[in-house]
Amino acid sequence: MNPNLLSIVIIFSMSLGIPAMVFQSWNEVPADCKKFFLNGIPPIYKDPGPHVKIICQKYQNLFHFVTLYDTGNRSAIYSAYKFNPGSGRRPKNWMVELGGLGDQNNPCKLGDDMDKAGNLNTTDRSCLPLFQAINEDYANNSNYDRGHLNPVMAQNTQVAKNATFTLTNVVPQVKEFNKVTWQNAEKELREIAKNCRNREGETFAVTGAIQGRDFIGCGTKCGNWTPPYWSDPNNRVNIPAMMWSAACCRIKGKIVGEPFVYWGENKDDSTLHKVYTWEGLHKFENDILQPDASPRVKVNIFEE
Structure with missing residues (x-):
């Protein structure tokens, strides 16, 4: 590999984990990774800044x-993915990213191998929690699930299901909202995806989270991970105020029908909003995703 590329691309692996490629700009992302976006075009939503990284989630040599x-x-x-449901077991082990999520002052590149997320409490690996969530953040907060963005049910092979079990693919999701309201919508999307597949099509989906005001953290479970790595161990991982998902079907290179979009506040007894039209999607993009952007930012999840 050209050594000049090492500052841009960090390829790393984890035993039983999620090897990934991390980028700062969409211009650097390979086409084989962009295939999970409709027509290979990433959403116009939030430009990567110094704290925002693009992760091409790679497992067993496949994106x-x-x-x-x-x-x-x-x-x-x-997370952007193809919704292609299939049978298989639910994985048990959560993983963390080994490297590439750091900054210029602390790249946090720790080698090529990594154990499951629970085996990190050593001083030589203490930079990892600075840039990502860890299992202890969730273990210390029983009111929240590790809420998948790319769900396990959306994948049709065991390898692909395992690949969803990285903590970079989840957010703190209120338990009732996750297990009842959100899962019911995912099941509806699964049926839509099956119908698309029966017509020899592919369902492209993007599932996201809108930043909230509150945080969870590992607290007393942080172990060796103490300041100066963060000022407050109880406030590390942002709790989304809202979660959303959008999907559409493409058959033989053409978009077929209307998109399916749903969103709801991340709380108990949340009301889930659903729309099934392009007009509804565009209203959601303008009114919900970035209503207060200044200057006004055009939001576009799918390129029609």
């Missing part, structure tokens, strides 16, 4: 989906 990740909030902004 499986793309995550836009905010290292400042230690939380995912969205």
